[in-house]
Amino acid sequence: MKYDLVVVRLGEVTIKGRNRSKFEGMILSRIRSALAESPRLEYERTYGRIYIRLNGESFEWVESRLKDVFGVHSFSPAVRSEHALEAVRDAALKLMNGLDPAPRTFKVTVKRAWKPYPHDSQEMNHLVGAHVLRNTPALKVDVRNPDVELKVDIQPEGIYLSCAVIPGAGGFPLGMNGKAMLLLSGGIDSPVAGWMAMRKGLEIEAVHFHSYPFTSEQATEKVITLTQRLAHYGGKIKLHLVPFTELQTRMAQSGHDHLIITLMRRTMLRIAERLAEKSGALAIVTGDSLGQVASQTLGSMNVIGRTVTLPLLRPLVMMDKQEIIRIAERIGTYETSILPYEDCCTLFVPKSPATNPNLRIVEKVESVLGSDLERMIEEAVQGTETIVMTEAGRSAPREAAAAPAEEDRWF
Ligand code: ATP
Ligand code: MG
Numbered sequence: 003m004k005y006d007l008v009v010v011r012l013g014e015v016t017i018k019g020r021n022r023s024k025f026e027g028m029i030l031s032r033i034r035s036a037l038a039e040s041p042r043l044e045y046e047r048t049y050g051r052i053y054i055r056l057n058g059e060s061f062e063w064v065e066s067r068l069k070d071v072f073g074v075h076s077f078s079p080a081v082r083s084e085h086a087l088e089a090v091r092d093a094a095l096k097l098m099n100g101l102d103p104a105p106r107t108f109k110v111t112v113k114r115a116w117k118p119y120p121h122d123s124q125e126m127n128h129l130v131g132a133h134v135l136r137n138t139p140a141l142k143v144d145v146r147n148p149d150v151e152l153k154v155d156i157q158p159e160g161i162y163l164s165c166a167v168i169p170g171a172g173g174f175p176l177g178m179n180g181k182a183m184l185l186l187s188g189g190i191d192s193p194v195a196g197w198m199a200m201r202k203g204l205e206i207e208a209v210h211f212h213s214y215p216f217t218s219e220q221a222t223e224k225v226i227t228l229t230q231r232l233a234h235y236g237g238k239i240k241l242h243l244v245p246f247t248e249l250q251t252r253m254a255q256s257g258h259d260h261l262i263i264t265l266m267r268r269t270m271l272r273i274a275e276r277l278a279e280k281s282g283a284l285a286i287v288t289g290d291s292l293g294q295v296a297s298q299t300l301g302s303m304n305v306i307g308r309t310v311t312l313p314l315l316r317p318l319v320m321m322d323k324q325e326i327i328r329i330a331e332r333i334g335t336y337e338t339s340i341l342p343y344e345d346c347c348t349l350f351v352p353k354s355p356a357t358n359p360n361l362r363i364v365e366k367v368e369s370v371l372g373s374d375l376e377r378m379i380e381e382a383v384q385g386t387e388t389i390v391m392t393e394a395g396r397s398a399p400r401e402a403a404a405a406p407a408e409e410d411r412w413f
Contacts, residue, residue, distance in 0.1 A: 003100035005061045005079040008068070009155075009162060010052040013075035013172050026050075028175035029073040035237070036067045065168060070235055072201050073178075074170030078153070083161045085119065090126075090161050091133040094152060097163050098134050098141070105149035107142050108134070112154045119156045130154055174203025176236060181205045182285040182315060183278040185270060186241070188224045188343060191289030191318055193232060193335035194326050198317035199287045200236050207281055208232070208239060209274050209386075211246035221343040229391040231335050238397065242277055243387045246270075249378050256367055259352040263297045264359040265367065268309040269379065275310045276383050284312065291318040291326065301358035308361065 012029055030047055033054070037043055040063070044055040054064065061079040068077055083093035098108065110131040112123040121129060134152070135141060155162040184196040186208040196206055210225045222243065229241045253265045274286050290298045297306065307314050318326055330336035368375055390397045 003061075003079075003097070003102070005056055006082045007056055007080050007162075008054040008061065008064055008077050009080050009164060010054060010068070010077045010170075011075045012050055012052070013073055013170065013174075025073070025175065025178065026052075028178050029071070032071050032073065032175050033068065036071050037064060040064075068170070069168065070171055072171050072173040072203065072235070073175035075172060076167050076170050078164035078167050080162045080164035083163065085156075085161060087121070087129060090154070090163070091130055093161075093163055094130045094154070095134055095137050097165060098138060098150070098152060101150065101165060105141065107144035107148045108150045108152055109143060109145045109148040110134075110152045110154060112156070114156045116156050116158045126154060126156070171201060171235075173201035176200055176203065177205040179203035180285075181207065181281065181283040182287045183274050183281070183283040184208045184287045185274055185289070186210050186225055186228065187289070188221055188228065188339065188341075189289065190323075190330050190336065190339040191291060191294075191326055193228045193289075193339060194329045194333070195287050195289040195317045196232050197235060197329070197333050197335070199315065200232070202317075204285070204287070206232070206236060206239060206287065207242065207277075207283060209242040209244060209277055211244045211270055211273075213247040213250050214245070216247060216250075218343055220341075224338060224341055224343050226389070226391065226396070227338050228335055230393065230395060231333070231338065233391045234393045235333070237392070239391050240281070241389050241391055243389070244273055244277075244382050245385045246382065249375075249382060252371065252374075252378065256371070258363070258367055260354055260356045261359055261364060261367060262352050263355045264302060264305055264364055267297055267302075267306045268364070268368070269375075271306065271310045271314075272379055273382055275312050276379075277386065278312060285315050286310065286312050287315045287317065289318055290316045291321055291323070294323070296355035296357045299357045302356070305359045305361045305364055 010033065012026055026047060030045060030052055033052065034045060040059050042057040042059050044057060046053040046055070056064065068074060081093050081097055083089045110127045112126045112130070114123050114126070131143065135143065150165050153164050179202060182199055182204045184192065184199060184206045186192045186196060187210065196208065199206055208229050210222070212222050214222070226241065229239050233239045249269055250266060253262050253269070256262070256265065271286060278286060290303060292298060292300065296302060327336065330339060
């Protein structure tokens with residue numbers, strides 16, 4: 003079936019006034035960049051909607067890109083007809099006959115947004131429906147549970163007809179709600195947390211802690227691949243690779259085996275907070291899910307989270323693993339996440355990590371490390387390498403974290 007255009011409906015209907023206009027403008031620019039490969043497409047924005055004129059481009063290609071654009075509530079392939087009744091009837095029949103598989107039942111729904119149109123909705127419903135029925139002997143009407151709903155939308159500039167509504171990714175346009183730093187491990191959860199953060203309109207930068215040579219090059223490559231996949235949704239994503247070997251080794255020697263994970267997580271957050279400060283991120287996102295492991299009990303989250311002042315966002319906190327896995331599969335990160343390479347936290351894992359660490363003891367252990375801890379944290383920040391990933395791959399050679407020139411080029 004050859005469609006004329008795509009009708010895009012925008013999400014978050016609660017947004018009103020000037021914010022609404024900003025919201026819609028941002029979605030349009032995200033859609034344009036997702037579809038930038040095709041110069042044939044033309045765009046038109048009306049209240050709550052965007053029309054994309056296909057000009058011969060295939061709907062399937064547009065669909066494959068559009069379904070991942072945040073802020074899009076749903077979209078439909080459509081044909082556009084003149085107001086003349088004969089033209090609408092022809093267009094409806096052509097559209098219905100072009101469907102594959104051919105539907106057995108249908109119903110017509112008419113919306114008369116343009117009131118001067120001579121036929122009211124009910125009349126129009128009948129006029130179009132009867133014409134389709136007469137010319138398609140196998141087709142029947144079913145108003146309750148039809149195979150296809152033929153929507154007829156009467157607007158001042160013409161009439162739009164469509165038969166399918168495809169759900170969009172929802173949420174807010176990317177970046178509309180600011181920037182956050184994602185703690186990205188090689189596991190299943192954190193890439194999903196990153197996707198959910200982006201869907202809520204947050205631009206993300208990712209930070210990964212590696213303990214080379216205890217962890218392999220492949221473990222880092224895995225995280226790079228995950229970032230690349232996330233860049234399919236987020237455009238360009240900066241990935242900060244933080245050397246964690248010294249800190250981790252030091253904590254393993256602290257004599258408090260059961261607190262190693264707590265100490266490590268706190269240190270990770272502190273480093274992430276410093277990187278966030280440098281890049282203007284106002285929150286830290288993690289893949290924590292309540293009760294999943296010892297470091298994700300309420301007691302642990304409390305002690306771990308207290309070390310930083312930026313808001314900690316945990317999109318998965320109330321979700322079950324199966325739900326998380328389903329999203330991971332859908333967004334295309336699962337396959338990579340289940341590759342075997344160990345990340346730094348699977349090393350040095352104590353036999354019985356604390357599920358309810360004592361804040362005072364943790365702070366005491368840290369104060370014994372004192373200026374040494376501060377030095378190691380600062381060195382880790384200084385030694386951080388930053389790469390930029392796009393969907394197509396690495397977009398710049400590895401560079402030091404906060405070189406000013408880097409800011410100019412990427413944003
Ligand atoms: P994931 O599947 O995301 O690894 P997990 O269930 O394995 O999660 P943990 O290993 O306890 O959970 O990690 C909890 C969170 O801490 C992760 O979701 C991630 O946000 C962060 N994290 C853990 N290890 C690292 C790491 N090496 N680098 C960056 N962030 C990490
Ligand atoms: Mg993990």
